[in-house]
Amino acid sequence: MKRILTLLATSLAVAASLQAQELANFSFGRGAKPIISPEIQNDSVTFRLKADYATIVKLSGSWMPNPYGDTIDMVRGENNVWEVKIPLPAPEIYTYNFVVDGVAVNDPQNVLVQRDGTRYLPMLMVPGERTENYGEAKTHGTVSHPWYNSKILGFARRLSVYTPYGYENNPKKKYPVLYLLHGAGGDEEAWISMGRAAQILDNLIEKGLAEPMIVVMPNGNPGQQAARTLNIPEKQIDWRSEEFRDAYVKSLCTEIVPFIEKNFRAIAKPESRAIAGLSMGGGHTISASILYPELFDYICPLSAAGSATPEQLATLKKAGVKLYFLACGSADFLFQGAEEMHAKLNDQNFTHEYFVSEGGHTWANWRLYLNTFARKLFK
Amino acid sequence: MKRILTLLATSLAVAASLQAQELANFSFGRGAKPIISPEIQNDSVTFRLKADYATIVKLSGSWMPNPYGDTIDMVRGENNVWEVKIPLPAPEIYTYNFVVDGVAVNDPQNVLVQRDGTRYLPMLMVPGERTENYGEAKTHGTVSHPWYNSKILGFARRLSVYTPYGYENNPKKKYPVLYLLHGAGGDEEAWISMGRAAQILDNLIEKGLAEPMIVVMPNGNPGQQAARTLNIPEKQIDWRSEEFRDAYVKSLCTEIVPFIEKNFRAIAKPESRAIAGLSMGGGHTISASILYPELFDYICPLSAAGSATPEQLATLKKAGVKLYFLACGSADFLFQGAEEMHAKLNDQNFTHEYFVSEGGHTWANWRLYLNTFARKLFK
Numbered sequence: 001m002k003r004i005l006t007l008l009a010t011s012l013a014v015a016a017s018l019q020a021q022e023l024a025n026f027s028f029g030r031g032a033k034p035i036i037s038p039e040i041q042n043d044s045v046t047f048r049l050k051a052d053y054a055t056i057v058k059l060s061g062s063w064m065p066n067p068y069g070d071t072i073d074m075v076r077g078e079n080n081v082w083e084v085k086i087p088l089p090a091p092e093i094y095t096y097n098f099v100v101d102g103v104a105v106n107d108p109q110n111v112l113v114q115r116d117g118t119r120y121l122p123m124l125m126v127p128g129e130r131t132e133n134y135g136e137a138k139t140h141g142t143v144s145h146p147w148y149n150s151k152i153l154g155f156a157r158r159l160s161v162y163t164p165y166g167y168e169n170n171p172k173k174k175y176p177v178l179y180l181l182h183g184a185g186g187d188e189e190a191w192i193s194m195g196r197a198a199q200i201l202d203n204l205i206e207k208g209l210a211e212p213m214i215v216v217m218p219n220g221n222p223g224q225q226a227a228r229t230l231n232i233p234e235k236q237i238d239w240r241s242e243e244f245r246d247a248y249v250k251s252l253c254t255e256i257v258p259f260i261e262k263n264f265r266a267i268a269k270p271e272s273r274a275i276a277g278l279s280m281g282g283g284h285t286i287s288a289s290i291l292y293p294e295l296f297d298y299i300c301p302l303s304a305a306g307s308a309t310p311e312q313l314a315t316l317k318k319a320g321v322k323l324y325f326l327a328c329g330s331a332d333f334l335f336q337g338a339e340e341m342h343a344k345l346n347d348q349n350f351t352h353e354y355f356v357s358e359g360g361h362t363w364a365n366w367r368l369y370l371n372t373f374a375r376k377l378f379k
Numbered sequence: 380m381k382r383i384l385t386l387l388a389t390s391l392a393v394a395a396s397l398q399a400q401e402l403a404n405f406s407f408g409r410g411a412k413p414i415i416s417p418e419i420q421n422d423s424v425t426f427r428l429k430a431d432y433a434t435i436v437k438l439s440g441s442w443m444p445n446p447y448g449d450t451i452d453m454v455r456g457e458n459n460v461w462e463v464k465i466p467l468p469a470p471e472i473y474t475y476n477f478v479v480d481g482v483a484v485n486d487p488q489n490v491l492v493q494r495d496g497t498r499y500l501p502m503l504m505v506p507g508e509r510t511e512n513y514g515e516a517k518t519h520g521t522v523s524h525p526w527y528n529s530k531i532l533g534f535a536r537r538l539s540v541y542t543p544y545g546y547e548n549n550p551k552k553k554y555p556v557l558y559l560l561h562g563a564g565g566d567e568e569a570w571i572s573m574g575r576a577a578q579i580l581d582n583l584i585e586k587g588l589a590e591p592m593i594v595v596m597p598n599g600n601p602g603q604q605a606a607r608t609l610n611i612p613e614k615q616i617d618w619r620s621e622e623f624r625d626a627y628v629k630s631l632c633t634e635i636v637p638f639i640e641k642n643f644r645a646i647a648k649p650e651s652r653a654i655a656g657l658s659m660g661g662g663h664t665i666s667a668s669i670l671y672p673e674l675f676d677y678i679c680p681l682s683a684a685g686s687a688t689p690e691q692l693a694t695l696k697k698a699g700v701k702l703y704f705l706a707c708g709s710a711d712f713l714f715q716g717a718e719e720m721h722a723k724l725n726d727q728n729f730t731h732e733y734f735v736s737e738g739g740h741t742w743a744n745w746r747l748y749l750n751t752f753a754r755k756l757f758k
Contacts, residue, residue: 054480098482101432119487140535143523143524145523156517156518
């Protein structure tokens with residue numbers, strides 16, 4: 001094998017058409033000093049980018065006061081490696097990018113990337129108590145991507161499903177299920193990529209802080225078959241029209257839930273079903289709880305774009321709810337809606353938890369909410 | 380729901396901190412002409428990038444004679460949208476990027492992205508006979524990512540596993556298994572992302588051209604736990620040392636194969652096991668066939684970095700092989716090795732197929748090979 005690798009390495013070095021990445025695992029270029037970016041050192045983090053012909057290079061990051069406007073200038077150094085060293089932001093997962101002569105550029109040195117919609121963004125995780133469940137645990141659940149056939153929406157659609165560590169080795173055990181919904185800009189991979197849902201559940205379950213559970217992450221945009229393909233059916237459908245009003249929520253509750261309960265070892269009872277969602281998915285969460293009040297005993301609208309009438313809440317309360325976890329950031333543009341929902345729940349004497357965090361409509365908050373309410377489910 | 384979406388849309392428009400992508404699914408900015416890139420029209424394709432302050436913008440693409448050196452200049456147009464129109468390349472899947480003042484930049488308009496190692500590259504699929512099995516089929520298998528515990532390598536490791544359409548609905552049916560290995564720059568997601576393995580199998584099985592099969596894609600770099608995290612165990616191991624020589628191949632054959640046959644409905648017989656791999660994975664394929672000659676009846680080294688002695692081939696021939704599919708591009712830097720292997724197989728009167736394609740050490744060839752040999756397995 002050693003001989004083979006040596007042969008490969010030698011051949012690779014002279015292969016003009018070879019993709020540079022193929023070399024990543026060999027120890028070429030020992031003479032050249034590798035560029036490290038980002039580099040965390042004590043209380044600072046340094047970003048570096050080699051840009052030979054650039055005029056202005058800046059850094060943009062989600063920790064900045066205005067993450068989509070603010071930038072910091074980088075300085076050209078030896079060998080045209082541009083650099084900036086900044087104080088380490090508070091523990092959290094951030095995304096960032098460089099701006100080279102006005103155009104967004106990813107960090108070619110950073111192997112950790114998150115996908116947010118169509119954008120792939122380099123990720124910076126600052127260690128600390130806030131992020132202790134966001135990194136890799138010792139034990140891992142399985143993430144799978146089955147497709148369910150939706151008669152309501154008219155085509156097959158891709159799901160993400162997390163089964164907890166131990167699922168394969170306990171073939172008779174059945175598990176409760178959390179249905180975890182994304183926002184309008186996301187898809188069935190959003191909670192996996194931006195939300196770190198698999199890592200959060202791995203860590204919480206490993207530490208005994210959460211019940212082992214299945215987590216189902218559907219695609220909540222009814223015109224999409226699957227992440228990144230954006231297949232829209234040939235027939236142009238106005239998904240906001242009366243005919244298709246609530247079509248996705250109906251598909252979730254009458255197609256996806258039965259699909260999961262048939263194909264996974266799920267406990268098919270209200271007390272073993274939870275639903276949670278952010279932004280548009282918080283609206284879907286509220287709609288599902290109203291349209292199917294008997295289905296879920298755990299209901300968690302997060303930074304939700306949605307509301308309910310007193311009558312609907314009274315019906316839901318009567319159906320029985322074990323946890324109603326309403327969460328929102330105090331700087332969220334939807335905060336007023338959360339305040340109103342909280343007041344309506346109080347008016348009904350509807351037992352609920354109202355979790356208000358700092359900050360706005362951000363994945364930092366949604367990870368925090370999952371890391372919080374997942375511990376309260378199925379107990 | 381309509382009311383909620385209207386509320387959301389209005390609120391979104393004034394939320395300064397909101398990520399632009401969150402707006403993608405709403406119909407904002409009707410006045411602004413959207414930038415389309417890439418745009419295929421008859422025999423041409425046009426690429427566009429808005430770059431306000433750039434001095435030079437170029438296009439680099441994998442269809443160019445020297446894909447990692449050649450570029451084409453783009454021209455600044457109205458509103459600083461740079462553009463270039465080129466003749467449509469031959470049907471194939473290509474990757475490309477822009478080069479803005481010397482720095483590689485992705486296409487923010489293109490939702491289709493392939494990951495090649497640490498790089499995320501915009502994808503261009505040119506339709507035609509060559510690519511007819513590379514797009515989405517009507518029916519879809521399930522891709523899952525279970526972890527197996529490797530005692531040989533010392534830690535848990537992530538796999539990609541494809542189960543064919545119908546697997547869930549035929550709970551008593553057992554399936555043959557293809558072990559499909561990547562090259563030195565790849566990981567357990569390489570065949571899924573660059574190789575379009577799920578799409579190729581979906582299409583072939585849907586058309587009745589291939590047997591329904593399970594496809595297992597492990598991570599062939601023994602120091603890696605999983606794609607993109609690059610966890611190296613704290614103890615620094617020289618994986619090329621005598622002690623760890625063939626450690627990965629041993630883990631594949633004595634840990635991964637039993638793991639799959641325990642946790643999936645796999646037929647545990649040599650005639651229902653195939654192994655194929657590209658480049659370094661071709662070396663792994665050859666090593667596995669030599670070290671465990673009884674294990675696989677279908678053996679497919681692709682652009683392989685590996686070889687075998689006449690004695691080893693004689694032993695393998697005696698053990699029984701239903702298909703030996705040796706493939707390489709005539710411009711591949713490893714082509715001479717394939718020629719020698721072909722000669723050695725001939726010397727042994729070892730029945731085999733020698734598939735020589737145009738081109739070099741490229742994913743274009745590896746997709747073609749999978750699209751070819753998958754039809755010959757388990758028949």
